[in-house]
Amino acid sequence: MSEEQSFTLDGRRVPFQAGQTIMAAALAAGVYIPHLCFNREFAPHGSCRVCLVGVNGRMQAACTTPAAAGQTVESETGEIREIRRGILQMLFVEGNHVCPACEKSGACQLQAVAYYVGMLAPHYTHFYPRRPVDASHPEAVIDFNRCILCELCVRASRDVDGKNVFAVQGRGIEAHLVVNTPSGKLGATDFSIHDKAAQVCPTGAILTKHRGYEIPIGQRLYDRKPISVVGDVATLSESKGGRRHD
């Protein structure tokens, strides 16, 4: 066995194995780096940019950057927190996130990460896009207003469920999530709430029908402890207030 390699993250030594990213190594060592499009069960995507860290002085996405011996990684600095806050604010104004009216409030990763990075208000001017809600499926509803284009449902449906129900289409600010049927309706697909794709959404964009407000506001996943302590809603089982089916 080769000697254990390590890098430093905010002054703390983090061991890693060859081929691991900074994110994976940090997670394994119990150090939280905020993230949205990353889910340890999937290949890194690198699109949300919330996991930005300083690597030897250069900003990189922790979820896509390979760990290397002797790297100096910074995460919780004032500057990086400010950048992350800015990115979160962009996501909030790009979509329509009316948290008080959302079933996911309190157990939403987007909201929890926003609190974690100290975001108090959306700051930028809202885009107020006009996006429909799709309630055509008997078991699930998609509210495209809350989609942050992390493509986790796309990846889960394609790579785990083998159904290829979702896709992102369009370029630039026109990019949007679609359902892969001629009608564009979820009801016309073989999607099921038992699919992996139904469990990975970090926001309230994909919701299960008939199960609203089972856990009262105030007792939800992130209501008492921050996401850095509790972990991601998608990786926690339902019994623990998460979305994961065991």
Place this chain on the structure above:
Amino acid sequence: MAEPDALIQTVHDIVQRHGGMPTRLLQILREAQDSLTWLSPETLDAVAGKLGVSPDKVRSVAEFYSFLYTAPRGSYDILFSDNITDRMLGNRELLHALCDRLGVGIGETRADGVVTVGTTSCTGMCDQGPAALVNGYALTRLDPPRLDRIVELVNGQIPLTQWPREFFEVVSNIRRADILLGRHFADGAALRAVLKRGPEAILEELVKSGLRGQGGAGFRSGAKWVSCRNAPGEVKYVVCNADEGEPGTFKDRVLMQDFADLVFEGMTLCGRVIGARQGFVYLRGEYRYLLDALKATLQRRREAGLLGAAILGDPTFNFDIDIHLGAGAYVCGEESALIESLEGKHGVPRIRPPFPTTHGYLNQPTVVNNVETFATAAKIAVEGGAWFANRGTAESKGTKLLSLSGDCKRPGIYEYPFGVTVRRVLDDCGARDAQGIQMAGPAGHMISAKQFDRRICFEDLATGGSFMVFDQSRDILDGIRNFTHFFVHESCGFCTPCRVGTSLMRDLVTKVHTGHGTRYDLEEMRKLGRIMRVACHCGLGQTAPNPVLDSLDQFPESWERRLRSTAFEPAFDLDAALEQARQLTGRSDPGAYLREEELMLGTMP
């Protein structure tokens, strides 16, 4: 629209011609559209079926490229190049006049389905604008008489082949030649050199020459070829980046038009050196007019034994070149997005590392170089590294092609040894009254007259070649605002800070430019720019705020004289609420914005 059976047959024939290969998807969709004017859901499904790929993949490609249309389009599709240099030459007036005369709104198709008029990003005709594309073919030097003729031709539904030839004439405007453009090159000389001296010796010359990537980033070409040569892998590829999407650049167009042999020779040389048998030219869609001539040149080279099997009679020297056309996506100039596009996908940049030299086309080791880099490499193989390194500066050897446009008497191509001062260039091109230069395009840097003694080289002002001159009569902010629109249009949409940040930046710049901004908004632009620079996934988003940030430093007075006196302007802005109406009507003139007094009184004009 075509009858169902005819449609299926058309698609079938096109897919057959491309050997049913999914990597040809973008080419197939381009050709299907050429036959059918737009890509209907039936067409897309037919393509997906014939190729055996999922319909959503086909749709995502069709939706990504701006020259592919998933809604009906006129038989004549006219797109005005909308770079700031076209605007300086009066393209907006021509655009409005044409729309009026044809009876169609900007971005709309006329009810009879005959014509669509819209705008597109810089088409690379900056030295002979105002320019446009009609059904993908370049129109140059537009003026009112040409417009009159175009109206008649469109209304008379005259086929493009019968339009006056001179409308499509593209001139090269080579104003200054040095070692690349000036010296004669005998076709095949570089290939003879590599056969005679061996790949190692040629690589040594290339390293010794100090040649750096001429696409702008300046990576050392010798090192790139060495690393691809050494990368494990049986099959390797050579890719020539002729996407030339940076507004204000057109030197690759001139090389492809006048020096195609030299470029192909450089690629073939590279193939021999790294051990590749296949090369691709990724030619931007805007240069569609060059395609037939380039294919003919390739054929001539095959017949001359300079391409194809057993090159120069050596049975171990096999290399061929294929040309792929882009379809209107600046991001596809980024090398990993380009490779995605070559593979028939939408052009989202890959996660790097790994880099193309180890994981490129179809995940095989690939050299991606700029057009000018390949042409220069061919010369170096013949003349030697020392010959090339004789010119230039310590860190930037040799020469650089500059594309000059904007306010100067003699726009065109200028070849200079690296290290030339901005002032010298301005003198040579007859720019008497410059107040600023946008160097290296919107992604590069804006410099003011105080900096005209700076030198063009990697140590000082690095550039891919774009050089746009603004004279004293111009409002610098017109340019900045034009560039922010460019980046909104060209963002691939993959990462948050680029997808959303480019729109936020455009809105902030517009707010200040139209007289509604305060000092607070300038600070907001700086903050947003700082985030985008470090947080974006690829170079597009990272450089998108450059013009704004530079001009805030270099031309503070241009910004400040637009400011309102208050320190804060509320985010809800009555005038901004009119934006949708402005977009629908294609208006950006002062009259389309509320004036300050009207805003304060809350009254509409």
